[in-house]
Amino acid sequence: MRRLVLLFVVLIVYGSLYPFAGWSEPGAPLFSFLFAGHVRVEKADLVQNVLAYMPFGLFMVAWLMRSTRFGVALVTAAVAGGMLSLVMEAIQQFLPSRDASRIDLVLNIAGSMAGGVLASLLRGETLAGPRLAALRAHWLRRGTLPNLGLAALALWALSQTSPLVPTLDMGQLRHGLGLLYRSLQQPQAMQVAQVLTYACYLAGLGMVARTVTREGKPALLLFGSLVACVLLLKIIIEGRQLSLEAIAGAFAAWMFLLLTSRMRRAAWIGIVLIGAGFVISEMAPGPDGMMYGFNWIPLVGQMRSLSGLQNILDIFWPFFAMAYLARLATPIGHRQPVVVIGTVLIGAVVFWLEWSQQGLPGRFGDITQVLLACAGWVIPWTFAGPDFLVEVAGKKTAARGAY
Known part of the structure; x- marks a missing residue:
């Protein structure tokens, strides 16, 4: 499971920074995108940013739940996903072809948490988990x-x-x-x-x-x-x-x-x-x-x-x-x-x-x-x-x- 977490980290880095060309000095402070004005985002982009981090959260929580409680694993996955997304958004400011956005950061964290919740449902660790597990065991x-x-x-x-x-x-x-x-x-x-x-x-x-x-x-x-x-x-x-x-x-x-x-x-x-x-x-x-x-x-x-x-x-x-x-x-x-x-x-x-x-x-x-x-x-x-x-x-x- 740990290898799958590392694999998705590599894929996220690759997808966030491609094409790795045209590096230049950003025209604004490094984390200024966190305080930028409202930016209109397409519904498809919202879904994409959530889905991109869901596998990371899924496998991270599934891996951590082998040795810790679900709540701790979920918070850890959310923080790890947020830190990874923050670093990627900051580095994207050095790439003219990419746009850094605080909305992407929030959605990536949401995706990490959604993946973690899905992992817990599969293991029956949440309130709905035992019911779903019983229904699944029946069929x-x-x-x-x-x-x-x-x-x-x-x-x-x-x-x-x-x-x-x-x-x-x-x-x-x-x-x-x-x-x-x-x-x-x-x-x-x-x-x-x-x-x-x-x-x-x-x-x-x-x-x-x-x-x-x-x-x-x-x-x-x-x-x-x-x-x-x-x-x-x-x-x-x-x-x-x-x-x-x-x-x-x-x-x-x-x-x-x-x-x-x-x-x-x-x-x-x-x-x-x-x-x-x-x-x-x-x-x-x-x-x-x-x-x-x-x-x-x-x-x-x-x-x-x-x-x-x-x-x-x-x-x-x-x-x-x-x-x-x-x-x-x-x-x-x-x-x-x-x-x-x-x-x-x-x-x-x-x-x-x-x-x-x-x-x-x-x-x-x-x-x-x-x-x-x-x-x-x-x-x-x-x-x-x-x-x-x-x-x-x-x-x-x-x-x-x-x-």
Whole structure:
């Protein structure tokens, strides 16, 4: 967990100070931005500043709660996040391309605290925590692996609903339904690659849902409810649209999951489906028809707007989910070779796919995608703890083994 905290500190420093060029003497005192006048901030920027520090707070509190109380861990995470943000905002004054703001500082602290509260909810340490833990225990399996499976589902949902700025404005409602309306008017214009991508991804995630749901509970119904909620949210999230391709892909995935409800080897099937969905999405041409070169600078295309978060999640979650399923299916003694071989194989395949995009109209090859894919694969293997927790005579016992 400590390594993940350090990793996100490095990412925050990189994202805050990029492009590390054009350093110059600031024209105002170092901390004058704390007392500057009111600055108008877009809603998307508000969300971005909170989300940027949430993983830091999440992993910081999860790490500290191993040896201290939740309250102390939360305050420590908030102070650490605030100090890190203050230093970054101060240094940004030496970079003409960056703007220091006290609003960013406040939002970064809020993000650190929000991440910390989320960590406590997962452990049942707050007033709502025990209730949520009991509700979860009724429907879902417990242990390190189910936690990772739920994280994979949450990452997918977040990738589909970012920038997380809902609005009931009529303009957004028309925009959210406009693509679906036009597709229904001209169904021949539907993009088959997108349908296949949605179908493979959702069928694979359905396998993930099956592995985290307790025996005897309606896994398919729970997963279907999640997918329906996410698709409906696309209508009211700023910049998002509900598409006919998404609906068709979800229907195809639902039928596949119904037909394979009794099939074993759900983990391996899920890996194949999610991997196939990623390859299809990578090889599909883009909308503008332009040809682009290959970008060798990490995260340069992801830091310019909140849409960069969506791009990061779109690449990260499939490999996180595949790593979870692979860990689920691999006996404990054989996991280290799987991690190493999988990292090399994924790095090579994703690099080849990204490099090939130089010949695909409208696609943009990016080294960032390779790094995110490898990170998504490696991180789920780093979490310690028993694979599953089983309730026996009112006591928790650890259970391990392949699925």
